Amino acid sequence: MADTLSALPLPDLAGFTHRWIEVDGVRLHAVEGGRAAGPVVVLLAGFPQTWWAWRAVLPDLVRRFRVIALDLPGQGHSDRPRGNYDTHTVAARVEAAVTGLGVAEFWLVAHDIGAWVAFSLALNHQQRLHGVALLDAGIPGITLPESVPTDPGRAWKTWHFAFHTVPDLPEVLLAGRERDYVAWFLQAKALAEDTFDSAEIDHYAAAVAAEDGLRALLAYYRDAAESGRRNHDALGRGALTVPVLGISSSHGSIPDMAASLSPWAENTRGVVIPGAGHFIPDEQPAAVVDAVTAFIDHG
Template identity: 75%
Template sequence: MTDAATDANRSRDQNSISGLPLHDLAGFTHRWVDADGVRLHAVEGGQPTGPTVVLLAGFPQTWWAWRKAMPRLAERFHVIAMDLPGQGHSDRPHDSYDTHTVASRVQAAVTALNVPKYWLVAHDIGAWVAFSLALEHEERLHGVALLDAGIPGISLPDAIPTDPDRAWKTWHFTFHLVPDLPEALLAGRERDYVDWFLRVKALSPNAFGSAEIDHYAAAIAAEGGLRASLAYYRDAADSARKNHDALGRGHLSVPVLGISSSHGSIPDMAASISPWADNVTGVVIPCSGHFIPDEQPDAVAEALTAFIDREG
């Protein structure tokens, strides 16, 4: 058995989420690292001496959301896709899921992976965490790219629209905040719920196959995944307060790329972030809904590469 195969088998033995299959991606290795007492799962590959790009996914996904873009990015970069606390094969802690607490754990995991400085790229709830991480650990970042996300206290609206033509994009924020009811309605029906999100919020209803829906639903159904997924929303007010507290000390100076899509949730990510950051540029990915890394992975990889080349 080769050293690489031995390392891969050792990593598999560390999987702490019982019954949840691991998905392999050619050229990448599963890793588990301690992050302030919480074990986080990361998938690492690409160029060991290249610039490091750390990828974070959002609801209702896992690191697997980046699987199509990762091989393209790996041609030039050292790539780490990470499951946030509560996602995929990471632990599901019972304490706070405010984005500053989560960001400190992500930074601890990146440090444990021996990465001193990196480019941070994040979608949806991952972008919530990335914005907070940039506020608290800006010195560790070369730059940050945020994809189609309303960020608590920054660009997430205080009121959910009631117009049906817009409400379908954001109704779940309020639903997830209700105590107990989402768990009662969703337990055992996780696949139906995930299926709705992936099919309705993508531009094409065929963007996700049954196997992908099964994968994400299983991750939410496994060992506290539903509780953890809802906790990000239930702690959003705390995330917003801590974001504003941090912004009181100064705006972001690290380069920020806002990535929107032609049919996403936030029409202009750059404009929504620019009041809070000094160096913001934007790009709109055509022919995509909310799940941009899945729907247009090559365009995302090209936009990220151009951003890194320009700001690096």
């Protein structure tokens, strides 16, 4: 599958090196940069993005930290394996990939479905984490709504959760129309419609359209019920003890991430970033850097 992805344009970012790590026969792509001896920060992006979602955050973070931005399975230049995309399965691959990069302990920062994976990773590998920051995401089985509202004023934020779980139909309707679909998310869910330029939309749409990318990304939603069940099983052993930062935005999907997570985590704090919709790292990157840096400094 790596060969079929080789034709997908691979953007470079000054000061960062592309890395590929094989985990259980699945190649995952990451970019890495920053201070070799600094604290390690691992970044996970959400739907419909890739590691490039952090492009405006990375240059500031590397001044103090060693930073790794990882493409989840199905994203960007990572493989799109068949099989389970429940967040515990994916989290195990992410944890193994970070280990493969020589990292023992790290801070984890994640958005959207990346936050789904990060929450499950924290449940299973708290000993590896200094802390986890989760940006604007409902967590399966925890804070993700089980039903979609029918009021148009609210339904536009969550309607896709149901659509993505329908077998086969999204692929039939979206094949060949990936750019239109991706553009809707990026333009409708950002506070300013011009947050993403045409080239950025092209980048994300090409990644979704490449070799089973659409099928793989839909699988996160189709396996969300299993992710929720496994989250609850893990929480049966006890709440999260690792520090958790909930990052919300003034116009995002989850008004108060910290409040939504606090029943499941013993040490939770929150911040609300103004002037942003759902795509906070793209819309207010400096504020994200400040929030993450303060979280790490607080320890």
